[in-house]
Amino acid sequence: MSAPTVSRRSPTPPSTPPVGALDSGRSSATPETTRRRPWLTILVAIAVLAAVLASVARGVYRDGPLEPDAPTEQGSKATVQVLRDLGVDVQTDRHTDDAVEALDAGRTVLVTAPSDLSGQQLTALAEAQEDDGGQLVLVQPDFVTLSYFTSAISPTGSLRTEADLTAGPGCGDLAHGARQVHVPGAEGLRGSSSVYRTADGAEGCFDSGDGSLVAAEDGIIVLGSADLLTNAGISEAENSALVLNVLGESGELTWYVPSAGDPMGSSGQSLVGYLPDWAGPVALWILAVGVIAMVALGRRFGPVVVEPLPVTVRPQELVLGRARLLQRSDARDAAATSLRSATSTRLADRLGLRHESALDGLLAALAPHTDRSPEQLRTLLGPTPVTTDEDLVRLAQDLDRLEKEIDR
Amino acid sequence: MRISLTPRAALAALIPLPVVVLWPSWWMLLTLFVLWALVILADAFAAPAPTAIRVRREAPIQVRLGNEVTGRLLLTNTTARAAHLEVRDAWNPTAGLAAQRTTIRVPAHERRAISQHFTPTRRGEHSSRALLVASCGPLGLARRTTRADAPGRLLALHPFGARRHLPSRVQRLREIEGLAAIHQRGQGTEFDSLRDFVDGDDVRSIDWRATARRRSVVVRTWRPERDRHVLIVVDTSRTSASRLGDATRLDSAFDAALLLTALAGQAGDRVDLLCIDRIPHVSVLGSTRTKVLHDMVTATAAVHPALVETDWDRAAGVIADRARRGSLVVLVTPVDASVVHTGLLPVAARLAKDRPLVVASVADPALEELAADRSDVEDVYRAAAAEKARAERAGVSRTLERVGAHVVDAPPDSAPQALADAYLALKAAGRL
Structure with a gap:
């Protein structure tokens, strides 16, 4: 006791860590240590790469009804491919301007969705067709649409059921070599197919009774069903003969798919147009103010503080686990034995017996303190088998009661 | 040192809105934004430099767990301008610091104290991980922040709840030692003293030789080692x-x-x-x-x-x-x-x-x-x-x-x- 000191050192070699460095649980961890997870970054990178590769492998195409590049059921890649193989020059257009130009140049123009076009677009197409006589193929136009082009053809009804239509004797060239075409009923791409009545100057073909599926007048050909052109429908009956001959006749085809982004398609003054001219700058300024407010409010004043909490362990896990094991294996006798021996030990302690004394000694010592018969006591404390759960519960409660009796 | 915006900066950005309505052009927007940014920067640099604020900590060293202890942060403004300060003292949560953030105004060449109350909820070492001082501009649009160097440590000691049992045990110890008046024979090996027999003393501890010398019965006491x-x-x-x-x-x-x-x-x-x-x-x-x-x-x-x-x-x-x-x-x-x-x-x-x-x-x-x-x-x-x-x-x-x-x-x-x-x-x- 010459030099009283409080030492905080390890008597083992000096290289061993001092206090607080034994593990992270007891050391005050530096708060700045941010744990990066490289594997997460790698996983995300792999996922992105896989997505890109999958889309490349699938091929880039635009899917939609009668899209010329789409290999799906509603697309028309088959038709376009065969036309190209036949030597037809097929171009895809998405704007009315381009379609009008193509008509002016004398090409055949297929309008896949004439009903989507506005009056202005339809007028432009009709005028171009009348001036230069390029052929215009309309897929399932409605009454209003048709009225821009001709008055001789008008829709009269629709085919709700699946049907095979035969080219009648009066068809002539309009059948284009097809003897029979097949159209699905109401399950078609655009619902049921339309049939048209033809007035003077117009011809119709593939009569269904109500009207013709295909009609023509003066460079305008009306196809009553979009399913004639789809990948799914082109192979039915002799649809292909009709379609390929109609579209490939002139050797030059423009496949016009109306799009929402068409400048001619927008219906003039929109809601935005009614706003005053300062609305845009003001909106931008308010947006900027919002961003500034978020930056200002989202400021973190100093680091996030990490608490080095000490470890704690639940101590009863082992006991509870053992209880569940006993219960699952229905080890009633084992449970009863442990309860009985615990009670016996405590009773023996209380009565001043040695722990090692046999059951008989304990029973004899107990007899004067309780009003139970020796047989009852023996059943309770002796190794009597326990058969049901109810018996086990009753035994446990009886043991408890016995202990309390002796307590008094 | 970092410059950051206050929520008031966002409000200030709303002021030029009528100008935008009157002259709605993109150039005007850009001009206004640049103007706003200049005002913010000017305000930030008009604030007293937070590095010129001297910080000293008067922290308690240790406290028994469950008790409260008080410390102080002393902020001295060495500049010639009054400083509006925001201070964050980032203690770990179980140190039980009542308020980590404080706003305080320190006039030029003066010193102010922030009092801190700690009620630790965990035994062990607690520390302040960072002490940040932010100085707001005169318009309150921007602030400059810096990290002050004032390490703080607090040791939360074991509550030692069992100390209330100490007096009774010390009493028992005195009885054993024979210092307290109790009829008990000491059991140590060290001979302590002779005293008169009183009722209840162990007869085995009677010193017969001493008893023979005197008229009364004398017992020998020992004290524990x-x-x-x-x-x-x-x-x-x-x-x-x-x-x-x-x-x-x-x-x-x-x-x-x-x-x-x-x-x-x-x-x-x-x-x-x-x-x-x-x-x-x-x-x-x-x-x-x-x-x-x-x-x-x-x-x-x-x-x-x-x-x-x-x-x-x-x-x-x-x-x-x-x-x-x-x-x-x-x-x-x-x-x-x-x-x-x-x-x-x-x-x-x-x-x-x-x-x-x-x-x-x-x-x-x-x-x-x-x-x-x-x-x-x-x-x-x-x-x-x-x-x-x-x-x-x-x-x-x-x-x-x-x-x-x-x-x-x-x-x-x-x-x-x-x-x-x-x-x-x-x-x-x-x-x-």
């Missing part, structure tokens, strides 16, 4: 991490160790402490009698359980180095089948051979509750498992007692008293 050595070894391995009630087993173990230290200090014994798991890591050795309790409380404050096994062989070596023959060794470790089978038993046998050995264990009170609840099948199976566990513990205790150790196994709220009583019993029996 003083200046003995007690070595307390606390196991900080994974078994001490068990949560019993609302504290860990280690907390109860320290409670018991501290009560024993205080009592042994009163009895005139020297106490050393060793915390051990895989390696011995904290020890209090050779402190003077008056300082030992303080040293021990300070040294154990930052000790927490580690998830490792105790290396009892190495521990035995260290204990043999520290404890001479005849000094009392107290092992504070759970009496558990797993612990005993990892090598405690041979070590205990070796230690108990030439010195008194007490194995103090903190029992789990939940076992008793589990064993008592017998309302349905699941509870009965649990009771059976708990009884089995208790029987195992009792068996282990008996095994330890057979090799010569005294085993004290008590739940957390009575473990310190039980250990102190075991010490007093050893004293009274003259074993120490």
Whole structure:
């Protein structure tokens, strides 16, 4: 006791860590240590790469009804491919301007969705067709649409059921070599197919009774069903003969798919147009103010503080686990034995017996303190088998009661 | 130094909105934005530099867990302008700092204090991870922030709840020593004095020779040995991490160790402490009698359980180095089948051979509750498992007692008293 000191050192070699460095649980961890997870970054990178590769492998195409590049059921890649193989020059257009130009140049123009076009677009197409006589193929136009082009053809009804239509004797060239075409009923791409009545100057073909599926007048050909052109429908009956001959006749085809982004398609003054001219700058300024407010409010004043909490362990896990094991294996006798021996030990302690004394000694010592018969006591404390759960519960409660009796 | 915006900066950005309405052009927007940014920058640089604010900490060094302690942060403004400051003192949450953020105005060339109230909720070392001082501009649109260099540390000491049991144990000790007026024969080896026989004295302690010289009967008293050595070894391995009630087993173990230290200090014994798991890591050795309790409380404050096994062989070596023959060794470790089978038993046998050995264990009170609840099948199976566990513990205790150790196994709220009583019993029996 010459030099009283409080030492905080390890008597083992000096290289061993001092206090607080034994593990992270007891050391005050530096708060700045941010744990990066490289594997997460790698996983995300792999996922992105896989997505890109999958889309490349699938091929880039635009899917939609009668899209010329789409290999799906509603697309028309088959038709376009065969036309190209036949030597037809097929171009895809998405704007009315381009379609009008193509008509002016004398090409055949297929309008896949004439009903989507506005009056202005339809007028432009009709005028171009009348001036230069390029052929215009309309897929399932409605009454209003048709009225821009001709008055001789008008829709009269629709085919709700699946049907095979035969080219009648009066068809002539309009059948284009097809003897029979097949159209699905109401399950078609655009619902049921339309049939048209033809007035003077117009011809119709593939009569269904109500009207013709295909009609023509003066460079305008009306196809009553979009399913004639789809990948799914082109192979039915002799649809292909009709379609390929109609579209490939002139050797030059423009496949016009109306799009929402068409400048001619927008219906003039929109809601935005009614706003005053300062609305845009003001909106931008308010947006900027919002961003500034978020930056200002989202400021973190100093680091996030990490608490080095000490470890704690639940101590009863082992006991509870053992209880569940006993219960699952229905080890009633084992449970009863442990309860009985615990009670016996405590009773023996209380009565001043040695722990090692046999059951008989304990029973004899107990007899004067309780009003139970020796047989009852023996059943309770002796190794009597326990058969049901109810018996086990009753035994446990009886043991408890016995202990309390002796307590008094 | 960082410049950041205040929410007021966003409000200020709304002011030029009428200008945008009157002259709605993109150029105007750009001009206004640049103007706004210039105003913000000007405000930020009009603020007194936060680096020119001197910060000094008057922090308390230590506090007993459960008590409140007050510290101060002194901010001195060395600039010629008044400073509007925002201060964040980033203590870890369990340090229990009431308000981490403060707004304060310090006039030019003056000093202001921020008072801080700490109520730690966790034993151990607490520290301030960062002290940030932000200086706001005169318009309050922007602030400049810097990190001040004023490290803060606070040691939350063990609450030592068992100290309320100290007076009664010291009283018992006095009785044993014969200093208190009590009819008891001292059991030590050191002859103390002769005194008159009073009713109740042990007849065996009558000094017949002295009685013959005088008319009255005289008894001989001894006093227990003083200046003995007690070595307390606390196991900080994974078994001490068990949560019993609302504290860990280690907390109860320290409670018991501290009560024993205080009592042994009163009895005139020297106490050393060793915390051990895989390696011995904290020890209090050779402190003077008056300082030992303080040293021990300070040294154990930052000790927490580690998830490792105790290396009892190495521990035995260290204990043999520290404890001479005849000094009392107290092992504070759970009496558990797993612990005993990892090598405690041979070590205990070796230690108990030439010195008194007490194995103090903190029992789990939940076992008793589990064993008592017998309302349905699941509870009965649990009771059976708990009884089995208790029987195992009792068996282990008996095994330890057979090799010569005294085993004290008590739940957390009575473990310190039980250990102190075991010490007093050893004293009274003259074993120490």
